[in-house]
Amino acid sequence: MSQPLLASLFDETERRPVSVSELTTQIRGTLEKRFASVWVEGEISNFRAHSSGHWYFTLKDEFAQLKSACYRSSNQRIRFRLEDGMQVRARGRLSVYEPKGEYQLIVESIEPVGAGALQLAFEQTKARLQAEGLFAPELKRAIPIFPKRVGIVTSTSGAAIRDILHVISRRTRSVHILIAAARVQGEGASHEIVRAIKFLNEHHQSRLRQGSFDEGIDVIIVGRGGGSIEDLWAFNEEAVARAIRNSAIPVISAVGHETDFTIADFVADMRAPTPSAAAEMVAAHESELCARLGSLSATLARSIQYRIAGARNEVQELALSNAFDAVAGRVRDALTTAGAAEYRLQAALREALLAAHHRLGDAGRGVSPMQLRSVLTAARERFGSLKKSHEAAMTARIDNAKRQLALRASSLDAMSPLKVLERGYAIAHDEHGRVIREAATISIGDELRLRLWKGSVDCRVEGKDEN
Secondary structure: OHHHHHHOOOOHHHHOOOOHHHHHHHHHHHHHHHOOOEEEEEEEEEEEEOOOOOEEEEEEOOOOEEEEEEOHHHHOOOOOOOOOOOEEEEEEEEEEEOOOOEEEEEEEEEEEOOOOHHHHHHHHHHHHHHHHOOOOHHHOOOOOOOOOEEEEEEOOOOHHHHHHHHHHHHHOOOOEEEEEEOOOOOOOHHHHHHHHHHHHHHHHHHHHHOOOHHHOOOEEEEEEOOOOOOOOHHHHOHHHHHHHHHOOOOEEEEEOOOOOOOHHHHHOOEEOOOHHHHHHHHOOOHHHHHHHHHHHHHHHHHHHHHHHHHHHHHHHHHHOOOHHHHHHHHHHHHHHHHHHHHHHHHHHHHHHHHHHHHHHHHHHHHOOHHHHHHHHHHHHHHHHHHHHHHHHHHHHHHHHHHHHHHHHHHHHHHHOHHHHHHOOOOEEEOOOOOEOOOHHHOOOOOEEEEEOOOOEEEEEOOOOOOO
16 A cells, blocks of 8 residues: 555656666756856866877876866877876866766866966976976087077067077177077967078088088077066077077077077077177178287287397397307217228229129130030920939829729729619618618608619618518
């Protein structure tokens, strides 16, 4: 009786059960409506960056935890990198991940607790690039003292380009400027800066390949005027830092005021406190150079005159010295000794030549043509006799060697296994080519090859007698 009574208290709609999906959908709608925008502060744990570009992590405090997701469309605007243990403040909406029935926070923006987001991103990027060695002093290249062609990467509408051009035009007329325009502030500015640096490098390389070395770029100035950290942020981007480091042309970073520091300052070959200071580095004042060269020339001329006067005095003192008289006496003695030696040498040569002439005459008279012909005939006869004796001895030795070879060949032939096979014997080999000497080493059914005097046959063992 109780069941109908309780059942009558609810109508048919209320008694109809809902599916899990329907209930989860209703919960999701309620949560998203109630918590459409909420700020949550907590510690990041289990951070994971998915290959799709989405971020997944957990926000937790001492007593609870909340699963969170930050999709790629949102995290692209976040400057710093999330890390486990970081205390953050996240804004988003609550939703339900229906396949698992778990509620989660869909994060739309996030900022660190304590330090600002941009300052934290700056410190993270600086530490990472420094660990890679991009700031190493040994990578810094020297800036040319007198560059002929200077590339400038900045905005054509900013104050920086006007300051640079004013300083260069005021100080020199020998420096040529090549401007690669780029936005230096706002979304996408870093990509334009990278593209401008690459453009100047490509222009430089193409001129070198064509052999136009005077049209190459000697140095690049990358910079802009001062501003807030948000305004200067394009020069803190990792892509800009790597483009500066990969540049084949030395780079001067001239970003902001003297107190402003960016990642570009650390990675560049030289940092200028302002764009105007960078222009002064690449454009030496011509009038100052001329005055300096004039001063150095005068100093050099005075130094040379002083050295010449000193050397003249030394020569005069040496000329008046007694050492010259001693040297003259020694030279006279040496000339006298050389003259006497020359006379003795000529006399010895005449005597030697006369003795040689006498010996040659005696030898000519002692050997007449008839005597030479007789000696030659006797030598020919001795040579013919020796030749015949030698040929006879060689023939005898060859015949003896042939007889010895024939005897040894017949002995070897008598001992050859082939002679045994010729008398009707055979040699048995197993399937591995080994010679069979005993019946015990083979089994019934083994395949053997019999080597005969002429040819061979294959056979199978049908029976054996080991005795």
